[in-house]
Amino acid sequence: xxxxxxxxxxxxxxxxxxxxxxxxxxxxxxxxxxxxxxxxxxxxxxxxxxxxxxxxxxxxxxxxxxxxxxxxxxxxxxxxxxxxxxxxxxxxxxxxxxxxxxxxxxxxxxxxxxxxxxxxxxxxxxxxxxxxxxxxxxxxxxxxxxxxxxxxxxxxxxxxxxxxxxxxxxxxxxxxxxxxxxxxxxxxxxxxxxxxxxxxxxxxxxxxxxxxxxxxxxxxxxxxxxxxxxxxxxxxxxxxxxxxxxxxxxxxxxxxxxxxxxxxxxxxxxxxxxxxxxxxxxxxxxxxx
Amino acid sequence: xxxxxxxxxxxxxxxxxxxxxxxxxxxxxxxxxxxxxxxxxxxxxxxxxxxxxxxxxxxxxxxxxxxxxxxxxxxxxxxxxxxxxxxxxxxxxxxxxxxxxxxxxxxxxxxxxxxxxxxxxxxxxxxxxxxxxxxxxxxxxxxxxxxxxxxxxxxxxxxxxxxxxxxxxxxxxxxxxxxxxxxxxxxxxxxxxxxxxxxxxxxxxxxxxxxxxxxxxxxxxxxxxxxxxxxxxxxxxxxxxxxxxxxxxxxxxxxxxxxxxxxxxxxxx
Numbered sequence: 001x002x003x004x005x006x007x008x009x010x011x012x013x014x015x016x017x018x019x020x021x022x023x024x025x026x027x028x029x030x031x032x033x034x035x036x037x038x039x040x041x042x043x044x045x046x047x048x049x050x051x052x053x054x055x056x057x058x059x060x061x062x063x064x065x066x067x068x069x070x071x072x073x074x075x076x077x078x079x080x081x082x083x084x085x086x087x088x089x090x091x092x093x094x095x096x097x098x099x100x101x102x103x104x105x106x107x108x109x110x111x112x113x114x115x116x117x118x119x120x121x122x123x124x125x126x127x128x129x130x131x132x133x134x135x136x137x138x139x140x141x142x143x144x145x146x147x148x149x150x151x152x153x154x155x156x157x158x159x160x161x162x163x164x165x166x167x168x169x170x171x172x173x174x175x176x177x178x179x180x181x182x183x184x185x186x187x188x189x190x191x192x193x194x195x196x197x198x199x200x201x202x203x204x205x206x207x208x209x210x211x212x213x214x215x216x217x218x219x220x221x222x223x224x225x226x227x228x229x230x231x232x233x234x235x236x237x238x239x240x241x242x243x244x245x246x247x248x249x250x251x252x253x254x255x256x257x258x259x260x261x262x263x264x265x266x267x268x269x270x271x272x273x274x275x276x277x278x279x280x281x282x283x284x285x286x287x288x289x
Numbered sequence: 290x291x292x293x294x295x296x297x298x299x300x301x302x303x304x305x306x307x308x309x310x311x312x313x314x315x316x317x318x319x320x321x322x323x324x325x326x327x328x329x330x331x332x333x334x335x336x337x338x339x340x341x342x343x344x345x346x347x348x349x350x351x352x353x354x355x356x357x358x359x360x361x362x363x364x365x366x367x368x369x370x371x372x373x374x375x376x377x378x379x380x381x382x383x384x385x386x387x388x389x390x391x392x393x394x395x396x397x398x399x400x401x402x403x404x405x406x407x408x409x410x411x412x413x414x415x416x417x418x419x420x421x422x423x424x425x426x427x428x429x430x431x432x433x434x435x436x437x438x439x440x441x442x443x444x445x446x447x448x449x450x451x452x453x454x455x456x457x458x459x460x461x462x463x464x465x466x467x468x469x470x471x472x473x474x475x476x477x478x479x480x481x482x483x484x485x486x487x488x489x490x491x492x493x494x495x496x497x498x499x500x501x502x503x504x505x506x507x508x509x510x511x512x513x514x515x516x517x518x519x520x521x522x523x524x525x526x527x528x529x530x531x532x533x534x535x536x537x538x539x540x541x542x543x544x545x546x547x548x549x550x551x552x553x554x555x556x557x558x
Contacts, residue, residue, distance in 0.1 A: 004467070015488045024468055026396060027461045032438045038355035038363055039340045039347045045355075046338040046347060050325070054332040064334055067326035068513050075326055075333075076516045086508035097500075099489050104496035108314045108401045108452065115468040127477045132485030138493055141500055150505045156395075161469035163396065169503040171319035174292075179312065179403040180450035186416040196421030199303050205386040207393055207430045207441065209459035216439040219374045224356050224364050233373050239299050239306045239381055244413050247305065251417070254303030 008146060009119065010092035012129065012155065012162075018093070019126045020119035023146075023164060027113065033217045090145035094153055094164070099138040105154065108176065109167040116155065116162040130157045141167075195251040202258040296435065297407055300451075301383040302418050307411030309382070311453060314401040321509050371437075378439055382453075384418070384429035393428065393443055397456045404444065404451040419446045 006022035013019075037046050050059045066083065067075035118126035133139060139156035146153070146166065153164045188196070226233050242250045294310035325334040338347050354371070355363035377383065382404075406415040422429060422444070429444035433455075441456040494500070 004463075014492075015485075024463070026463060026465075027399075027457050028463070030458050030461050032436070035354040035356060035366070035437075036363060037338065037352050038365060039338075040351045040353040040365065041347070042340055042343065043363065043365070044343065045341040046352060047341050049337050049339050050334045051337050052327045052330055052332050053335045055330060059327045059334045063328050064325050065328040066323040067331070067333070068321065068323055070513070070517055075324065075331060076513050076520070077326060077328070077331065078323065078513070078516070082512055082516070083509065086505050086512055088505075096492070099493040100496045100500070101493065106496060106498070107395065107398060109498075109501055110395065110398055110401075113396050115463075115465060117468045118472060124477065127473070128481055128485045131477050131482050132489050135482065136486055136489045136493070138489055150503070152501050158396070159465065159469055160472040160474050161465065165395070167501050168315060169506070170498040170501050171503070171506070172315055172317070173498075174312075174314055174316045174403070175498070176314070176403060176447045176450065176452060179314070180405060180448050183405055183449040184412055185449060186412060188413070188417045188420040192417055193420055193424065196302070196305075196417045197425055200387045200421050200425055200427055203385065203387050204427070205430070206388050207386070207397070207443070207456065209397060209441065209456065209462070212441045212456075212459060214439045214458070215376055215378075216374070216434055216437060219376045220356065220366075220371070223370065223374050224358070224366070227364060227366075227370070233370060235373055239301060241299065241308050241408075241411050242305050242414050244410065247414055247417065250304045250414075254305060257303060 007114070010094060010144065012094045012096065012116070012126075012140075012142065014096040014129055014140065017125045017128070019123055019129060021094075021116045021126065021162075022119050024115040024117070025112075026115055026163070033220060084148075087145060087148065087150055092144070094142035094144045094155065096140045096142045096155070098141050099133070099136070100141060102137050102139055102156065105139060109173055110154075111166040111168050113163050113165045114153075115158075116164045126162070129155075130160075130162055133157050192248055192251055195248075195255045198255050199251070199258055294407070295402065296433075298379075299381045300404070300411075300415065300418060301381050302429075305414050305417065306381075307414035307418075308407040309404055309411065309415065310407040311402045311404050314403055314452070321506050321513075374434075376434055376439065378432040379434040382431045382433050382442065382444070384431045384444060386430040387422070387425070387427040388430055390426050390428045390445065393456070396462060398443075399440075399455040399457050402453045402455075404453045405449075415451075419449075419451055422446045 004024060007025055008023040010021060010023070011018045012021055038044065039046050050061075050064065051057060052059050066078045066080075068078060070076055129140070133155075134157040139154050142153050142155055142164075144151060144153065152167045152169070154167055155162055155164045157163075223233060292312045295313055296311040298309060298311075299306050300309045326332065327334055338349070338352050339345060340347055354366045354368075356366055357363055372379065406412045418429075423446040431442050431444065433440055433442045433453075435455060441458075443454045443456055445452045445454070
């Protein structure tokens, strides 16, 4: 089997144990549809140049330098070595600083996942850390210099291996509490909730990433074709929002609609099985509290 | 205080529809941000478009998207036209499938957004969809066009709102068997695992956003402050007396220092 080259090699250190590991990218980002930027007047392609905001002269990349604005228009210049000096020396070690219960982890901090595999097959320490964390339902938080940036990495068991996810820093994330602070505290109960639960259960299925197709590119191709042929471009109608007074009616009609159809994706009975899930919900709501 | 929404549209469950807005969970506003300067003049550097053939600078409003049909053959597409691309997922998140909340592995989560009702008229409908998912411990799976791609998205109730995650494409995630296939899966010595579990227990803490503090940003601000003092003319030093006129940098540094000290105290306990 051809294995890609490791993106990083180093150690995970927990307690007094150092485990040699290799780190591999999990996800590559796939191509998006590429448009070119044109000059509307001439129809020619354009290219980007960098100019001095005062003199208008072109500034070549080697003449560009980072500046931090301290007062209006006043900058402190930082050379690449200044920025590098703020980053600690890389010791190639993911030093575990704490373990955290998996159900408390706020996933909005997640940045990028990496596979972590033992450098030498059968590394006992690797398996111990993996199995210990799995039993304790925790993940490890470690810090290291990864690709010339200091990163916090969340390490967790994943099947036979480990996954290390880089985390965004606290100041890079707005908390959900803050984001939803202004929303009214509406609790839905009674018939409306029951109907909505019923609809959800008839639509029960699973996410199959392999079956998902990005339809955007072909839709744009269709749009281009229509434009060339001088056809009117199809206008997407905005749906009309359900009015509060009609909400119950919309739910009743939806429920009747889905009941009339045979559930497509699941043969499961759609009674609400909330009781068995209650325990989980309680632990989940603690997380957000 | 309210952030400009990144996207506005509709959330739909069967015949129930409500207007919603979406903002990214990530934010650049607190990050130490740099501008690009001309090393010689110390003026800011700006990006400009020039016509590739005539070499003349062009106005921003004359820059337009072109779809390549063939070599040197483009069709101009205006933003409004692109908005009308014939996909319902540009304007509407129609939740078509629901899945148990723990059924989607973290590995598929790409970028988080916060979804909330956009107008009071939609608050109740939004809450119905949110609360029904929460009480069934389910997440919604749908599609949404974001930055010129149609993405699979997951909707998860969180507090009074909904977190929307874009999910990675199937072909983006590499097969783990290529990396973990060779890992020996014989069980570890149970006695040693027990020891590791004890160690883990001792070092287990509650999740706290302080665990993801950044000491580098702190250092960078110190370096900036030191450089600033170096380059200040003596006449001006009085003005930056922190007692009289605290500059923004000093405030940020103080705040950052305090949170670091707080973390240190916690660590010692």
